[in-house]
Amino acid sequence: MSLSLSSSSLGATDFSQYVDPFHGTEGGGNMFPGVVAGKSPPRPPFAVVKLGPDVMTNPPSDSYSGYQPTGNITAITLMHESGTGGAPKYGCPGQLPVVGDISNPLVDLSIPRAANDTGEVGHYEMSLANGVTIELAATEHAGMLQYGFPKNGTANVVVDVSHILPSFRGTGWGQGYAGGNISVFEDGHYEGSGIYNNGWNLAPNWQIYFCGRFNSKPSASKIFVGNGTTLSAYGNSTSATSSVRIGGVFSFSGKTSITSHVGVSWISSAKACKFIDDEISDKSLNTLVADAKSKWNAEVFDKVQTTEKNATTLTHLYSSLYGMHLLPSNKTGENPGWTSSEPYYDDIFTYWDLFRCTTSLVHILQPSAWEEQMRSIIDIWRHDGYLPDARSSNFNGRSQGGSNADQILADAYVKGVRGGINWDDGYAAIVKDAEVTPPNNHDPIAPDSGDADGRGALPDWKQYHYITPRFSRAVSRAVEYSVNDFGLYQVAKGLGRHSDAEKYLARSRYWRNHWNPNSTSLGFSGFMVPRFANGSFEAWDPLSCGGCYWGDPYYEAKPWEYSLNAHHDIKHLISLAGGPSTFGKRLDTLLNPALSIFDVGNEPSFTSSYLYHFIGESWRSVNQSRYIANTHYSSGRAGIPGNSDAGAMQSWILWNMFGLYPMVGQTTFLVVSPWFESLTLDLGGGKTLKMRAPGVNSFTKFFVQGLKINGKNWKQNWVTYDDIFKNGATIEFEMGSKPKRWETGPLPPSPATET
The missing domain is CATH 2.70.98.10 (Beta-galactosidase; Chain A, domain 5)
Incomplete structure (x- = not known):
């Protein structure tokens, strides 16, 4: 029926x-x-x-x-x-x-x-x-x-x-x-x-x-x-x-x-x-x-409209939009833990999965709900003591890496989300994550430290400025703690807390202390590896993550992948990796399907294919990300490359369809290549983002040749939130079948390097 x-x-x-x-x-x-x-x-x-x-x-x-x-x-x-x-x-x-x-x-x-x-x-x-x-x-x-x-x-x-x-x-x-x-x-x-x-x-x-x-x-x-x-x-x-x-x-x-x-x-x-x-x-x-x-x-669906007629493509588009809106659960008025006038959301699975590209898309498509969700997690901190990195059945748990609610709040802050949010409380909640070690909840699969919320390996982070192998997931935690501290720096700077901003900016660079320039793999030197309390590096094969799970130094990704994840400090990363030319070759190697290094189904790899933008070769980002999209995603019942993670995979493919990619905790969006000749996003409040790409074809004509924003030629391969989302905009892509290095303007920012 x-x-x-x-x-x-x-x-x-x-x-x-x-x-x-x-x-x-x-x-x-x-x-x-x-x-x-x-x-x-x-x-x-x-x-x-x-x-x-x-x-x-x-x-x-x-x-x-x-x-x-x-x-x-x-x-x-x-x-x-x-x-x-x-x-x-x-x-x-x-x-x-x-x-x-x-x-x-x-x-x-x-x-x-x-x-x-x-x-x-x-x-x-x-x-x-x-x-x-x-x-x-x-x-x-x-x-x-x-x-x-x-x-x-x-x-x-x-x-x-x-x-x-x-x-x-x-x-x-x-x-x-x-x-x-x-x-x-x-x-x-x-x-x-x-x-x-x-x-x-x-x-x-x-x-x-x-x-x-x-x-x-x-x-x-x-x-x-x-x-x-x-x-x-x-x-x-x-x-x-x-x-x-x-x-x-x-x-x-x-x-x-x-x-x-x-x-x-x-x-x-x-x-x-x-x-x-x-x-x-x-x-x-x-x-x-x-x-x-x-x-x-x-x-939901009316917010994304296109002139596309292909039913398979439309099914992929709207099924992905549907899938990323199933969680979290809005339980406002249904919180048994405390009485509050604030909104209440539960079933957050998990900010570790969502912070890279899902939460920024929810902000754009559902600005009112997004503000409610930010107010909700701050209210959870008020009553439960910590921001949730994940939450279900009214209980925080679990934190797979960093305290990534920090980064999500920072992302909202730098993009101007204010409304009913008490940012003094929001800041205090992030500082709690950065300064107070959570109690050990004795998770049987990772009993070394607390992973219900907060940062369980914080003692090492504060003492050594890196994380020793006495803590599980040491290297992947170090990358994420750096990103979290960068988010805290962003909010501190915005609130005028200058000494705090200086402190957390310095901490956001601690990932560098895991970089062993003498670690080699496949002809490349320099990888993030475990480091002991005496300062020596553990001998570690960058092609191995151990079991890639809770008890290992790297969680759900290999050293090759995590060594390229300090996206807030990427200019310094490129320098450590050997400079722009070597960095491009390193990306080629990481993404080479024959080598099976890159894991398309796990979130630490989400941004990897877009990093060519930072060496001024966005066409290579387009080529790699479009290959991933066409090869690993589809509209079918097995159309997601692994666990959806509450819509994380769907949001990745949606950004690919839209021709943009967010740099979390920053106002930067990388310009890639849209799938549709015409696409309009309803941004709320009467604002729209209109995207036009005449003649685009996902398999034969998907390379950007030139770009205009609001009728003006645009020479950067990136835009800011204010450029296109704050008040709406029109983006016009000129498309072609052959690669072109069209960008002549400044490279995307690397704020933790340049500050």
């Missing part, structure tokens, strides 16, 4: 028709394909409820977003994350349609699919092997589950409070269930809550409240309690609380069509019921789907 709506019912153009919710669900992308309804204008999606199936494969493997293309349906749940790794999070509360008599609801009731799942924006469908068909729609805090049962056999809906998404990786990050309760009322509706813990951010106990209603009163309702598959109670009592598995079975004799409404809240089951009343009420599934499409069009 298709619920695609005509453009006349949604406005001028229904861009949602180009969204494939399954984009990136295969090939390790871990994208969530279920229903995310969005929020009522003028606030963009980032809804709390993400309604979709939970799947168990055989043999079992982690279903990070709940979904996998093969396997049995174990439940349909309202809470998921999208594009995440590490370990699954949420998958609660659970509900499953079951046919026939149920003697023991604790046994495996999972059901194979009868056909592949299908979906579109605001709508999801499943057909199960037991003859049940399922359609899903949702609102911000509630879901509609519409079941079609076969004529033969009793129709049942099993509600399992104890259901969660499990992990099979053996890292100690798997979720736990700590108890729950459920009550069934005279009218047939039910309420309760579950207590859960852990997941990728190692969160302590967190509680979700729920409320469920059916369009028909159940003919029978039973509550079950038990451990494993052993029942301790299964009967007609009206309520139960237990530290072991608990739930309810709702039977509907003679019914073939059942509609279930479920609301969730972090505050109370009464509030979950109210969400059903306020958001779903008596709306039909068709109406909810139309509402979702309208919200997504108005708040």
